[in-house]
Amino acid sequence: MPHIEREELTPEESDQLLLPGGRPPLWKHMESIGAVGLQQREGVPSCSQKGLPCPSDSSELVLECLQQFKVTQTQLQQIQTSLLGSMEQALGGQASPASTVRMLPTYVGSTPHGTEQGDFLVLELGATGASLRVLWVTLMGTEGHRMEPRSQEFVIPPEVMLGPGQQLFDFAAHCLSEFLDAFPVSTQDLQLGFSFSFPCHQTGLDRSTLISWTKGFRCSGVEGHDVVQLLRDAIKRQGAYNIDVVAVVNDTVGTMMGCEPGVGPCEVGLVVDTGTNACYMEEARHVAVLDEDRGRVCVSVEWGSFGDDEALGPVLTTFDHALDRESLNPGAQRFEKMIGGLYLGELVRLVLAHLAQRGALFGGCTSPALLSRGSILLQHVTEMEDPLAGAARVHAILQDLGLSVGASDAELVRYVCTAVFTRAARLCAAALAAVLSRLQHSREQQMLQIAVATGGRVFERHPSFLSILQETVMLLVPECDVSFIPSVDGGGRGVAMVTAVAARLAAHRRLLEETLAPFRLNREQLAAVQAQMQEAMAKGLQGEASSLRMLPTYVRATPDGSERGDFLALDLGGTNFRVLLVRVTAGGVQITSQVYSIPECVAQGSGQQLFDHIVDCIVDFQQKQGLSGQSLPLGFTFSFPCRQLGLDQGILLNWTKGFNASDCEGQDVVCLLREAIGRKQAVKLNVVAIVNDTVGTMMSCGYEDPRCEVGLIVGTGTNACYMEELRNVASVAGDSGHMCINMEWGAFGDDGSLGLLRTCFDANVDQASINPGKQSFEKMISGMYLGEIVRHILLHLTSLGVLFRGQQTQRLQTRDIFKTKFLSEIESDSLALRQVRAILEDLGLPLTSDDALIVLEVCQAVSQRAAQLCGAGVAAVVEKIRENRGLEELTVSVGVDGTLYKLHPHFSGLVAATVRELAPRCAVTFLQSEDGSGKGAALVTAVACRLAQMDHV
Numbered sequence: 001m002p003h004i005e006r007e008e009l010t011p012e013e014s015d016q017l018l019l020p021g022g023r024p025p026l027w028k029h030m031e032s033i034g035a036v037g038l039q040q041r042e043g044v045p046s047c048s049q050k051g052l053p054c055p056s057d058s059s060e061l062v063l064e065c066l067q068q069f070k071v072t073q074t075q076l077q078q079i080q081t082s083l084l085g086s087m088e089q090a091l092g093g094q095a096s097p098a099s100t101v102r103m104l105p106t107y108v109g110s111t112p113h114g115t116e117q118g119d120f121l122v123l124e125l126g127a128t129g130a131s132l133r134v135l136w137v138t139l140m141g142t143e144g145h146r147m148e149p150r151s152q153e154f155v156i157p158p159e160v161m162l163g164p165g166q167q168l169f170d171f172a173a174h175c176l177s178e179f180l181d182a183f184p185v186s187t188q189d190l191q192l193g194f195s196f197s198f199p200c201h202q203t204g205l206d207r208s209t210l211i212s213w214t215k216g217f218r219c220s221g222v223e224g225h226d227v228v229q230l231l232r233d234a235i236k237r238q239g240a241y242n243i244d245v246v247a248v249v250n251d252t253v254g255t256m257m258g259c260e261p262g263v264g265p266c267e268v269g270l271v272v273d274t275g276t277n278a279c280y281m282e283e284a285r286h287v288a289v290l291d292e293d294r295g296r297v298c299v300s301v302e303w304g305s306f307g308d309d310e311a312l313g314p315v316l317t318t319f320d321h322a323l324d325r326e327s328l329n330p331g332a333q334r335f336e337k338m339i340g341g342l343y344l345g346e347l348v349r350l351v352l353a354h355l356a357q358r359g360a361l362f363g364g365c366t367s368p369a370l371l372s373r374g375s376i377l378l379q380h381v382t383e384m385e386d387p388l389a390g391a392a393r394v395h396a397i398l399q400d401l402g403l404s405v406g407a408s409d410a411e412l413v414r415y416v417c418t419a420v421f422t423r424a425a426r427l428c429a430a431a432l433a434a435v436l437s438r439l440q441h442s443r444e445q446q447m448l449q450i451a452v453a454t455g456g457r458v459f460e461r462h463p464s465f466l467s468i469l470q471e472t473v474m475l476l477v478p479e480c481d482v483s484f485i486p487s488v489d490g491g492g493r494g495v496a497m498v499t500a501v502a503a504r505l506a507a508h509r510r511l512l513e514e515t516l517a518p519f520r521l522n523r524e525q526l527a528a529v530q531a532q533m534q535e536a537m538a539k540g541l542q543g544e545a546s547s548l549r550m551l552p553t554y555v556r557a558t559p560d561g562s563e564r565g566d567f568l569a570l571d572l573g574g575t576n577f578r579v580l581l582v583r584v585t586a587g588g589v590q591i592t593s594q595v596y597s598i599p600e601c602v603a604q605g606s607g608q609q610l611f612d613h614i615v616d617c618i619v620d621f622q623q624k625q626g627l628s629g630q631s632l633p634l635g636f637t638f639s640f641p642c643r644q645l646g647l648d649q650g651i652l653l654n655w656t657k658g659f660n661a662s663d664c665e666g667q668d669v670v671c672l673l674r675e676a677i678g679r680k681q682a683v684k685l686n687v688v689a690i691v692n693d694t695v696g697t698m699m700s701c702g703y704e705d706p707r708c709e710v711g712l713i714v715g716t717g718t719n720a721c722y723m724e725e726l727r728n729v730a731s732v733a734g735d736s737g738h739m740c741i742n743m744e745w746g747a748f749g750d751d752g753s754l755g756l757l758r759t760c761f762d763a764n765v766d767q768a769s770i771n772p773g774k775q776s777f778e779k780m781i782s783g784m785y786l787g788e789i790v791r792h793i794l795l796h797l798t799s800l801g802v803l804f805r806g807q808q809t810q811r812l813q814t815r816d817i818f819k820t821k822f823l824s825e826i827e828s829d830s831l832a833l834r835q836v837r838a839i840l841e842d843l844g845l846p847l848t849s850d851d852a853l854i855v856l857e858v859c860q861a862v863s864q865r866a867a868q869l870c871g872a873g874v875a876a877v878v879e880k881i882r883e884n885r886g887l888e889e890l891t892v893s894v895g896v897d898g899t900l901y902k903l904h905p906h907f908s909g910l911v912a913a914t915v916r917e918l919a920p921r922c923a924v925t926f927l928q929s930e931d932g933s934g935k936g937a938a939l940v941t942a943v944a945c946r947l948a949q950m951d952h953v
């Protein structure tokens with residue numbers, strides 16, 4: 001960490017440093033004072049009489065003394081860097097002595113919507129010196145006008161500020177009663193937000209333990225205790241009113257939250273009042289003490305304690321040391337003691353006393369008041385420093401202190417005030433610059449646009465403080481575009497906001513939970529799905545009424561490795577239509593393939609058009625591969641339900657997914673393909689096998705792993721196949737051996753058996769599909785539908801006001817706008833919420849960070865249900881195989897393909913976990929198919945060719 005160095009200044013630098021906006025340079029002032037000379041006052045001994053410096057020497061002395069208050073730009077940069085390092089260490093949870101700032105997470109996770117409503121009681125303690133404020137704040141939501149809060153200020157007696165804690169909280173409870181007596185309110189339901197401006201460890205929105213008193217407070221028995229509880233106890237002891245303390249916040253948080261939202265939200269709160277501090281919205285994952293990797297959280301920097309490890313050494317003056325020694329908390333809050341309003345008057349007093357003692361002011365005389373602690377207050381400094389206030393006011397203040405004021409004294413005193421104030425503003429700017437750099441870094445933005453809410457009496461009463469701060473911030477972080485917005489009604493409105501936000505978030509969470517509850521399936525529900533599936537499988541195999549068709553595929557064996565030859569394959573029905581050349585050699589399988597598009601008008605046009613298009617693609621592929629004229633055996637992956645009567649015969653039962661070409665259902669697809677080949681006379685093709693994609697996938701994985709006896713697809717659609725005992729298959733003759741069964745599980749539940757699990761969102765998606773009432777299971781699981789389910793939930797949550805501030809947009813009402821691939825992207829941990837925001841902003845949806853979290857939760861609920869239902873299906877299949885074989889334990893592999901399964905970050909894990917849970921006696925390995933089911937179709941063809949050759953022999 002860089003240390004802060006002492007530096008000599010050039011006169012230009014000094015000019016710049018001491019100059020708040022628009023004031024003539026101090027050095028020039030000094031020169032003019034020197035030229036005019038100081039007038040001697042009547043009754044005051046002259047310098048020469050007292051052996052004191054001459055007037056011009058006085059101004060030299062003042063200047064020399066004020067040199068100590070100058071902080072160069074390099075030093076400011078060093079403070080900025082050092083504080084930033086300290087902040088990052090504290091965020092990272094490193095208990096290093098150098099990390100003197102505390103970085104305390106608050107329980108505020110979102111900035112206000114502007115929709116907050118309701119009446120709130122606010123109690124402010126600790127922000128403004130010895131006064132305590134009670135407010136009644138009415139928030140009107142977006143529609144209403146702003147209502148001025150009612151407020152009352154109470155002065156806390158010094159003995160209460162330093163006495164037992166119980167006395168302080170009893171005093172606060174008494175003030176609340178007095179306020180409510182004076183302003184009776186109609187409601188019984190009093191919700192209070194407590195602004196408590198001291199460093200606290202917060203463990204909940206209404207739980208906060210005081211770490212240590214700062215500023216002028218030192219009550220016994222409070223440090224280490226929950227201040228909310230202490231207040232609640234005191235209110236109870238008081239007994240007059242029933243007040244619920246809903247939230248506790250630091251004043252910086254109140255300041256940030258109370259800010260009228262401008263173009264963007266206000267994400268930094270800066271207070272310079274009795275003390276100084278800032279808070280800002282940090283990414284939760286960067287805050288080590290929080291076990292949270294999502295969203296943002298407001299962190300109170302507690303920068304007042306920066307420098308307690310002596311990092312500030314070189315910029316501390318003798319006056320700072322003297323002030324610290326005499327304070328209630330020596331050695332602590334060293335940075336705050338150079339900036340906070342509680343200390344500025346005291347610093348000025350110490351400088352003036354020193355200068356008077358050196359003879360540079362007041363004719364070398366001090367007064368008892370000037371020598372007493374606390375005699376110069378912030379308000380005196382503010383008035384004396386104000387360029388618009390006349391010299392007469394300065395005179396009056398100094399005279400009140402019992403000082404005899406010479407003509408030049410007023411001017412010189414004003415310089416002292418300016419020097420002390422300017423330094424405070426510049427140091428504060430360096431600290432703010434550290435916060436802005438931190439924000440820029442954590443948000444990875446090159447140009448940070450940010451609004452900073454400012455609060456506290458120093459800002460309110462001393463406008464030049466803000467202008468110096470602003471100028472300095474621009475110098476230190478030129479890459480940040482900062483707008484400063486004064487907070488409304490002090491922090492009081494913000495505290496009410498936090499209380500309202502807490503109430504709103506709780507209400508929204510309830511609505512979100514209610515909406516997503518039907519998607520969260522428990523073990524019993526999943527086990528019931530598994531049982532129903534097993535029952536439907538058995539019925540389907542027996543030819544009884546069942547939503548599972550259990551179609552025989554005429555694939556009786558997985559490859560044995562002896563297959564050889566060159567094959568063509570087609571792969572139709574997934575995301576891509578592909579034509580492949582598959583070479584099966586002793587050394588393995590080589591594949592050359594090309595993807596062709598099937599325009600929607602073709603997929604949903606006439607059957608003839610579709611099959612002509614397919615043949616055109618094959619011809620093109622043959623030409624490109626130099627295969628024209630050759631009649632290679634062809635395997636056709638056709639990913640739709642077909643009743644097969646042999647390997648090369650498949651009657652399309654019905655289209656699924658996005659296909660709907662006319663005159664195909666009820667037809668043999670191989671015939672349709674052959675007819676299309678016939679229409680293109682130049683082509684010769686030998687169609688050997690038609691294969692479902694599940695079967696292709698199982699065969700393809702089976703080539704590598706003989707235990708692979710199940711094929712699973714979770715892509716555009718979903719389905720599974722597995723090796724069944726032939727004796728169980730009623731529609732195929734023979735009792736020995738196996739046959740692969742295409743379950744067509746997408747249609748599971750079409751008989752209404754999934755009724756209880758289906759939500760209104762599933763019903764919406766079904767109604768809008770091209771095949772309403774069909775493919776119930778598929779519509780809850782596969783890629784073609786999940787995005788749509790999410791979109792319908794988002795529409796519902798928007799209508800409840802939980803999302804997008806209740807504003808419906810045209811975009812979100814557009815079908816298929818929310819792609820299933822977004823679920824995979826949104827749920828990918830590494831991209832986190834940034835991704836959610838980018839996607840939704842791309843869709844033109846207005847978004848807050850709460851919205852992003854909600855969208856993420858919706859996606860998670862929908863994809864989790866899909867994966868669990870799929871897992872329940874796989875559990876049914878593997879259990880069936882185990883039972884068929886009468887095994888105690890079954891070891892089996894499942895070949896899987898499909899974009900959703902492969903691209904989604906958690907889908908495969910959830911499927912596997914569900915299978916483990918529901919089928920504990922099966923050890924299931926999932927193998928991802930790398931080459932698509934085209935390779936499997938070629939292998940089925942190869943097996944068929946091998947068997948045909950054997951028949952010939």
Ligand code: BG6
Nearest residue numbers: 574575693715716898899932933
């Ligand atoms: C591919 C197969 O690998 O997976 C296709 O070759 C299949 O035939 C597909 O339909 C399923 O995935 P998707 O996501 O493309 O529907």
Ligand code: GLC
Nearest residue numbers: 197198199214275276277304
């Ligand atoms: C002190 C307190 C801090 C507060 C600040 C401004 O630094 O420790 O919590 O925010 O003063 O009032």
Ligand code: GLC
Nearest residue numbers: 639640641656713717719746
């Ligand atoms: C649909 C089809 C089915 C296919 C699945 C996966 O459910 O009907 O045959 O296997 O999608 O592509």
